[in-house]
Amino acid sequence: MSATGSSRPQIGILAVQGAVSEHEAALADVGARTCRVRTADDIAGIDGLVIPGGESTTIGVVAGGSGLLAAVRERVDAGMPVLGTCAGMIMLADTVAGGGTQPLVGGMEIVVRRNAFGRQIHSFEADVDVPAVGAPPMRAIFIRAPWIEDVGPSVEVLASIAGHPVVARDATRIVAAFHPELTDDRRLHRLFVDGVRARAEGLQQEEDTVVGSQ
């Protein structure tokens, strides 16, 4: 676990391709330390992971070929918190609608449709109400964005547009179809990092209990 405890958790950002520096800035704003994750070795010391926006096929091809996806899957299955935006949401989905064989991390009970709103000319920004982060609505930038078509019982929908979920979470994962890293609104990053801190503190307490009982 992180050497300095949970107050400034170490968040890895999957840095195969996409909007990496934007997430670094957002995470620094909410008090996290960051590092770039490009190989399976980079994943050892992190408390949480962000999978950024980018092209999900590119991220899947490069990270899948190097064994990085398998390493991510192992950590997330073991409970490491993860935030996925746009392509990151696709990477974390159990199912991509319309098939395709792109490599994924998977594990979240959602069915995602890629490019659901259409090509770039239909990309847009809009106010999206996300009650879990409070008022006012978030200014959400959707770029060739996916949406969620179906969710399993372990998933809580946090926001929708026209009946399609665009923000959701389960016990370890938060996903957004839009790009909170492209605006100055840090509430979704804060929600994620608070979850990372809570988990790190829980693990620390467990460790203390084990040590104390010996």
Place this chain on the structure above:
Amino acid sequence: MSDDVVGNGATSGAIGTDAVKAGLARMLKGGVIMDVVDADQARIAEDAGACAVMALERIPAEIRRVGGVARMSDPEMILGIQNAVTIPVMAKCRIGHHVEAQVLQALEVDYIDESEVLTPADEASHVDKRAFTVPFVCGATGLGEALRRIAEGAAMMRTKGEAGTGNVVEAVRHMRAITRDIRRVAAATREERFAIAKEMAAPLDLVEWVGQHGRLPVVNFAAGGIATPADAALMMHLGAEGVFVGSGIFMSEDPPARARAIVEATTHWDDPAVIARVSRGLREAMPGLEIGEIAEGGLLQTRGW
């Protein structure tokens, strides 16, 4: 843009905003955009991990060989490529040819490259890119030219390099010129920036922005002459945020392997061991061309201003 223009029930929705246009380029960072001439090449590029493809009828080396007037590609061919892949599809219009740009927007390409690789249609003006919903990428040889394009509405920049040569030297020159001038503007006082804006023939507000932030306001890729994994990594070292590869992939002996290797080298640009591994056994790169051997008037980078 008014409420609900996006037609999805969201309030205060807006398409074609600066954030939406420049945002797609941010999602392409760290990636490789590959020139393709048909659906088969587009699928090879996507399978290799390209973050986007540039649909064009002839790659720059062919344009250079064939000569004549190079124009926007046949819409049929662009549609075929759009149907073949799920990654973004870009296409080129001639400098200043806003009707070609309107056609490309009607085809719903994801980015328009107002490109010096095609024969310019207007010797005085570039396209007014703010009038479009689809974003534009443009080439530049230096900071002043980049800021003029951004003022016209370009949402992404690239170096011009010298397309179709397989010779990276011009892309290096242009990237170094841009980063050197950014450092100069950042170090300058406010008074000095007035003089720099005049000298660079660039809008003062953009010169001020660059001075305050130490970078371009939009994403900047390298393009022109990149032919090997090491070329791509070199450009990333020099400050490129991603690379375009034109002739370098499909004029080489083993395009799928080279495409994949250039993608890997762009992700792991600062890890020489990875670049060494992916560079092994790629067979011949495209034949290169010395810049000095190009006949007078044959340089593409001098088109546009």
